[in-house]
Amino acid sequence: MDESSLQKRLDTILLLLVVNVLLLLGIGFQYATESTVGVLVLALLIAYGHIKNTRESGGEQ
Numbered sequence: 636m637d638e639s640s641l642q643k644r645l646d647t648i649l650l651l652l653v654v655n656v657l658l659l660l661g662i663g664f665q666y667a668t669e670s671t672v673g674v675l676v677l678a679l680l681i682a683y684g685h686i687k688n689t690r691e692s693g694g695e696q
Contacts, residue, residue, distance in 0.1 A: 663671030 660671060
């Protein structure tokens with residue numbers, strides 16, 4: 636598999652994941668707003684911690 640076809644597949648997977656998250660957030664905000672906000676804040680805190688840790692370690696994992 637060459638690089639361009641792999642990149643196209645990865646882009647498609649990323650697009651599907653983004654659409655899935657947006658759909659779940661839309662349903663969550665409609666039926667369980669407080670829980671959805673809590674899950675969203677938790678996910679953002681985890682992402683922030685991961686990014687901060689990655690930058691402090693110089694990009695090495």
